[in-house]
Amino acid sequence: MLLIPLKRSLIIMVIFxxxxxxIYPLAALGLAQxxxxxxxxxxxxxxxxxxxxxxxxxxxxxxGRPDPYNPSSTGGSNLGPNSKVLYQKTKAxxxxxxxxxxxxxxxxxxxxxxGLDPDISVSAAYAQAASVARAxxxxxxxxxxxxxxxxxxxxxxxxxxxxxxxxxxxxxxxKIK
Amino acid sequence: xxxxxTIVVLVVALGISWRFIGSYMxxxxxxxxxxxxxxxxxxxxxxxxxxxxxxxxxxxxxxxxVFSGVALGFTYLILRLQGHLGLNPLHQPAVTPALAFNTxxxxxxxxxxxNYSGETTMSFFSQMIALAxxxxxxxSVGIAVAVGLVRGLKRQHSKTIGNFWVDLTRGILYxxxxxxxxxxxxxxxxxxxxxxxxxxxxHNPLDGFKQLILLGPVASMEAIKELGxxxxxxxxxxxxxxxxxxxxxxNILSIYLILLIPVGLTYTFGKMVGSIKQxxxxxxxxxxxxxxxxxxxxxxxxxxxxAVAKAGITHSASxxxxxxxxxxxxxxxVLYNVTSTQTSTGSVNSxxxxxxxxxxxxxxxxxxxxxxxPGGVGSGLYTILLFAIVTVFxxxxxxxxxxxxxxxxxxxxxVKLAAIGVLxxxxxxxxxxxxxxxxxxxxxxxxxxxxxxxxxxxxxxxxQGNNNGSAFAGLSSNTAFYNISGAIVMLxxxxxxxxxxxxxxxxxxxxxxxxxxxxTFRTDTILxxxxxxxxxxxxxxxxxxxxxxxxxxxxxxxxxxxx
Numbered sequence: 174m175l176l177i178p179l180k181r182s183l184i185i186m187v188i189f190x191x192x193x194x195x196i197y198p199l200a201a202l203g204l205a206q207x208x209x210x211x212x213x214x215x216x217x218x219x220x221x222x223x224x225x226x227x228x229x230x231x232x233x234x235x236x237g238r239p240d241p242y243n244p245s246s247t248g249g250s251n252l253g254p255n256s257k258v259l260y261q262k263t264k265a266x267x268x269x270x271x272x273x274x275x276x277x278x279x280x281x282x283x284x285x286x287x288g289l290d291p292d293i294s295v296s297a298a299y300a301q302a303a304s305v306a307r308a309x310x311x312x313x314x315x316x317x318x319x320x321x322x323x324x325x326x327x328x329x330x331x332x333x334x335x336x337x338x339x340x341x342x343x344x345x346x347x348k349i350k
Numbered sequence: 351x352x353x354x355x356t357i358v359v360l361v362v363a364l365g366i367s368w369r370f371i372g373s374y375m376x377x378x379x380x381x382x383x384x385x386x387x388x389x390x391x392x393x394x395x396x397x398x399x400x401x402x403x404x405x406x407x408x409x410x411x412x413x414x415x416v417f418s419g420v421a422l423g424f425t426y427l428i429l430r431l432q433g434h435l436g437l438n439p440l441h442q443p444a445v446t447p448a449l450a451f452n453t454x455x456x457x458x459x460x461x462x463x464x465n466y467s468g469e470t471t472m473s474f475f476s477q478m479i480a481l482a483x484x485x486x487x488x489x490s491v492g493i494a495v496a497v498g499l500v501r502g503l504k505r506q507h508s509k510t511i512g513n514f515w516v517d518l519t520r521g522i523l524y525x526x527x528x529x530x531x532x533x534x535x536x537x538x539x540x541x542x543x544x545x546x547x548x549x550x551x552x553h554n555p556l557d558g559f560k561q562l563i564l565l566g567p568v569a570s571m572e573a574i575k576e577l578g579x580x581x582x583x584x585x586x587x588x589x590x591x592x593x594x595x596x597x598x599x600x601n602i603l604s605i606y607l608i609l610l611i612p613v614g615l616t617y618t619f620g621k622m623v624g625s626i627k628q629x630x631x632x633x634x635x636x637x638x639x640x641x642x643x644x645x646x647x648x649x650x651x652x653x654x655x656x657a658v659a660k661a662g663i664t665h666s667a668s669x670x671x672x673x674x675x676x677x678x679x680x681x682x683x684v685l686y687n688v689t690s691t692q693t694s695t696g697s698v699n700s701x702x703x704x705x706x707x708x709x710x711x712x713x714x715x716x717x718x719x720x721x722x723x724p725g726g727v728g729s730g731l732y733t734i735l736l737f738a739i740v741t742v743f744x745x746x747x748x749x750x751x752x753x754x755x756x757x758x759x760x761x762x763x764x765v766k767l768a769a770i771g772v773l774x775x776x777x778x779x780x781x782x783x784x785x786x787x788x789x790x791x792x793x794x795x796x797x798x799x800x801x802x803x804x805x806x807x808x809x810x811x812x813x814q815g816n817n818n819g820s821a822f823a824g825l826s827s828n829t830a831f832y833n834i835s836g837a838i839v840m841l842x843x844x845x846x847x848x849x850x851x852x853x854x855x856x857x858x859x860x861x862x863x864x865x866x867x868x869x870t871f872r873t874d875t876i877l878x879x880x881x882x883x884x885x886x887x888x889x890x891x892x893x894x895x896x897x898x899x900x901x902x903x904x905x906x907x908x909x910x911x912x913x
Contacts, residue, residue, distance in 0.1 A: 177398075181515060183419035184512045186487075189522060190424070193574075194483035197527060201534040201570035205544040208535070213544040215565050215593070224541050224592035227559045234557065238676070245470060247587035249673035249701030251824035253403040253802035254655035255905055257912045259672065259704075268546045277882035279654065279663050283672040286590030286683070286700040293677035294668055318735045331355040333598025334668070335680025340554075347556050 188228050205269055220344055226291035227340055231275060232308040235346065236279060236291045237339040250284040259283075265345050276305050291337035311349060319345055353648065353681040355782045363606055364613055371610060372617020378524045379497045380622070381518060386523045394692050405511035407856025409497055411849055412513040414491060418458055418845075421487060425454035428480035429472075438473035439548025440564070445471060452833035457481050459844035460488035460726060462575075462582030462696055462819035463836060465828040467583050474546060477584060482571045486530075489578030489611075490521030492728030496615060497849050499732050500622050502754050502855030506862045525611070528580060533573035533607055544569040553660075554871030568593055576607035579726040581696035581819045583635060589686060590675055590700035595813055597860035601682050601699060605689045610722070612636075612693055612724040615731045623756050627874035632734055639716070640692050647688045647712035651680045655706055656910040670709070673701025684709065687820070692716035694726030696819030703798070703806065703822040707906035710822070710900065714809055716879045717816040718898075719890035720775055724816065732881075733852040737889075738873065739768035741882045745871045754870055757863035764857055769852035776893040778842045779815040782835055783897065785809050791831035799822030800913025805901035810836065812894075815843040 205213040215296075216223040228242045252259035266282040275281075280294040281301075297337060298320045306316040322344045326335050363648040384390075394401045404845065428435065429450040433443050445453065449465055456463045457480070468477065494517035501511045538544050550563050567625050568584045572594050575581060585591040595601055599616045612634065645802040652669040669680030678686070684701035690697050691713035702713055716723055722734040739755055743765045746753030753760040769801025785793030786807050796803035814836045822826075827836065872878065 175412070175416060175489050178416040179420065181397045181399060181413070181526060182417040185393065185417070185515065185519070186420050186424050188393055189487055190483045192483075195523065197486075197531065198482060198570040200539075200569050201531055201573075202544045202546065202567055205538040205569060206536060209538045212537050212541045213398070214547075215543050215545075215550060215645050216541055216564055217550060219554065220554050220556060221561060221575065222563050224422050224596055225561070225563050227554060227561060229557065229559070231557070233803075242561065244562060246467070247469065247585050247591055248467070248823060249587075249704060250442060250591070251701055251797055251822070252657070252672070252702040253703060253798035253805075253824070253905075253913075254657060254670075254672075254706050254710075255800065255802060255908060255910070255912050256657050256798050258913055259657040263658050263663070266829070267662050279658065279666045279668055279671045281663075281677050282663070284481075284507040284656060286673045286675050286698070287587040289587070290675050290677075294671075294676050294679075296667070304845035327352055327808060328598035331352040332602055333677050333780050336676045339495070342566070343556060348555070 221340060223340065224291055227338065228291050229343060232304060234343050235298060235305055235339055237293055239282060239284045240285055240288045240290055242289055244289060247288045249286045249288060255318065268269065270328050274301055291340060295320070295335050295337055298337040298342060305346070315349065316346070319349070321344050353685070356682065356685060360602065360605060363809060365608055367610060368614055368617050373615060373621055373755040374666055375525060375618040376621040378520050389523060390519060394515070397515065399515045400708055401513060401516045404513050405508050407498070407502070407511050407852045410511055410514045411852045414848070415845065417518070418491065419870070421484060422454050422458045425480045425484055426450050429453060430474055432476045435473065435475045436544070436690055437475035437478070442471060442473045448830050448833040449828055451838045455837040455840050456819065456843045457484035457582065458488055459580070459817050459840045460694065460729070461579060461814060461817040461840045461844070462580045463814050463840065465833055465836070466584055467586035467788045468583060469873065472496060474566055477571060478567055481582060484575060485574045485578045485580040485582065486522050486526050486572070487528055487578065489727045490518050491868040492726055493525070493611070493615070494518055494728065495851055496728035496731040498853050498857040499735055500619050503758060504623050504860035505859045509858040510839055511852070511859050526574065527818040530573040530577050533577065533603065536603060537572050540600045541592065542569040542592045542600065565593070575605070575697060576604045576695065577610065579612065579693045579695040580609055581690060583697060589697045595699055597680060598677065601686055605686055608693050608695050611727040612730040616724070617727065619731060620648045625874060628756065633724070633873050634721060634736065634879045635886070636724040636730070636734065638883055639719065639886070643692060643712045643716050643723070643734045644685070644688050646680060647709050650706045651684050651704060652707035652714070654779050655704070657912055659858035660910065660912065670706055673704030675700065684760055688712055688716070691818060691820055692723045692816045694721040694729055694816060696813060698820050701823065703824045707902040710805065711902040713820065714812055714898070714902065716721070717812045717818050717845070718894040720772065721816045721818065721885050722886060729817065729847070733771070733847060736768045736771040736847070736851060736854070737886050738882060739764060740772055741878065741885045742871060743838070744827065744885060745881060749788070749869070749871070751869055754864060755873060757866065758858050758861045762853060767850040767857065771847045772889060774846035775843055776890070777814050779811045779837055780841050780893070780897065781789070782811040782815070785812065786835065791829065795826040795829060795832060796825070798913065801901050801904040801908070802913060805905070808897055808901050811839055814839045817844050871913055
């Protein structure tokens with residue numbers, strides 16, 4: 174009684190593994206490579222990937238989230254809402270930014286969900302503008318202007334949250350003479 | 351304001367597709383749609399399936415269980431042998447036996463609980479052929495069970511409820527594959543990667559920063575991950591990873607894909623039983639819960655957490671941003687995570703563990719109600735139909751009359767089957783959580799001490815018992831104890847509901863329809879919908895309230911005390 178379904182199961186499993194596990198992903202991949210090869214290969218430029226955040230240090234660059242930025246180990250800190258460790262880490266980061274004359278907003282001092290967040294909130298970018306301008310001997314208004322031009326609004330005006338891509342902002346910053 | 355627009359757009363899009371996908375699915379399972387017959391026919395021929403012959407519920411269930419066993423073995427073998435199978439650019443070694451067992455159970459039961467990080471554990475061969483193909487298969491199995499049960503409600507004096515092999519095949523070919531294919535291209539266009547090369551090394555000339563960026567065949571998996579309410583991410587970060595969910599558009603597309611089939615199946619149900627209003631009554635009950643949880647979650651996450659507030663950020667316009675991506679912000683994160691936990695999907699675009707206590711509670715709450723709000727593909731419908739049977743029974747008790755559902759007399763056997771299907775999940779979850787907190791192997795994996803640690807364990811078993819798969823990911827659950835116990839809970843949570851649901855379908859199919867009389871309790875009314883909501887709330891809510899008060903409620907009421 175079980176022999177017939179067993180035999181059918183084995184054959185149909187192999188068929189669906191071939192259809193859903195080989196033909197479907199390869200067809201999608203082929204079309205993706207043919208139509209959107211820049212995106213399909215990771216949105217890579219000579220500076221890195223537009224979508225994967227990098228760790229910028231030093232006062233002459235805009236900083237991103239306090240993430241590890243290690244693509245081989247992704248995910249958030251998983252610290253709970255009432256976690257002492259989260260309190261201590263956040264407090265230390267606030268103190269670090271304040272020592273540089275920056276009043277940080279939340280996205281600068283708490284981890285993201287991916288550990289690779291390429292973006293910060295718009296207010297987190299403005300918060301750093303004066304400090305970056307000082308380090309590069311630029312006028313604050315010029316750097317503010319740069320943040321404004323690099324701000325990405327909500328998609329179609331309502332999706333997600335406005336943000337600034339830190340890599341794009343720093344690339345633009347490096348081009349100011 | 352933008353959140354309101356997002357919800358409006360979602361509701362309108364789902365409202366439009368509800369009818370179309372719903373009637374399309376009805377036509378697929380009633381075999382009036384045949385445009386892929388040229389692929390379908392050879393499959394039946396090779397497998398020796400006579401697609402004109404139907405099965406009684408026992409043979410239907412036997413086929414399903416045997417097939418799931420084979421699928422489990424197939425997945426397990428690939429994970430164990432992945433070192434020798436190729437498509438392994440990062441040279442991942444074989445998955446350990448306990449983890450391979452947990453993972454194969456997890457994908458075969460449509461749970462997608464992940465005790466591993468995809469990027470450092472799985473070869474591309476495993477991701478595509480073992481895991482992504484199970485995303486199609488387990489989703490189609492779920493819909494098949496729902497359709498089998500609905501056929502039982504619809505048919506009279508029938509010994510059969512359909513043919514499992516035909517339902518399985520048609521679900522994959524006609525519904526899941528075409529939609530997933532189109533969606534995968536949208537994901538790629540927005541930035542999701544799709545390639546067979548394993549990684550790319552970058553060296554930023556600006557500051558000398560070096561990074562090894564991992565790639566893979568992500569977009570195709572992403573599409574079915576959402577559409578099949580599976581939720582297993584290619585990367586550990588899941589929907590938070592910019593290569594899985596790069597933009598606000600992919601975020602709302604993910605939410606839409608997750609809800610598309612579970613919501614549409616209520617129309618399919620209505621059409622099959624000859625009254626759309628019957629489906630609408632179920633959908634209304636689902637929607638009441640869905641939007642209540644969504645509203646609570648959205649408002650909870652508008653505040654920073656106790657720990658961050660104490661550190662100095664007491665007020666933030668952006669809400670709780672711990673574990674959330676800047677491109678989504680708090681609201682779009684909640685929309686995604688709440689949708690995913692109300693549907694047995696379990697993918698997340700933000701860290702569930704770092705939500706406010708009440709935000710985390712909304713995710714857990716949706717699961718604790720049995721994943722019917724609207725639940726996973728197929729599983730949401732068959733589970734809420736079990737609740738509907740319990741509801742008419744309760745209604746019948748109130749007026750002292752034999753209950754009926756859609757003209758079928760609900761007698762002792764049907765009520766027993768529905769009760770088993772409804773109660774098996776809470777019993778399993780509570781017993782397993784109780785064992786885990788009582789023994790050191792269970793407590794050792796906890797990341798956050800205090801009530802939050804209890805929540806991590808409770809969440810783990812609630813998620814697996816409901817085949818959801820999301821996690822309070824601080825729990826280190828890749829241990830022998832959690833791998834094995836989790837696998838058992840997932841199997842009971844899946845087949846402990848599927849078997850009673852199919853048996854119920856078989857029992858109902860044999861019955862004739864009695865003509866409605868003046869005393870019949872109508873099941874397409876607001877009154878029924880309200881009673882159904884009450885039954886779901888009382889069964890799920892009262893069962894889990896004591897456990898919840900030890901976890902998220904204790905944490906919320908601790909007045910900012912840190913642990």
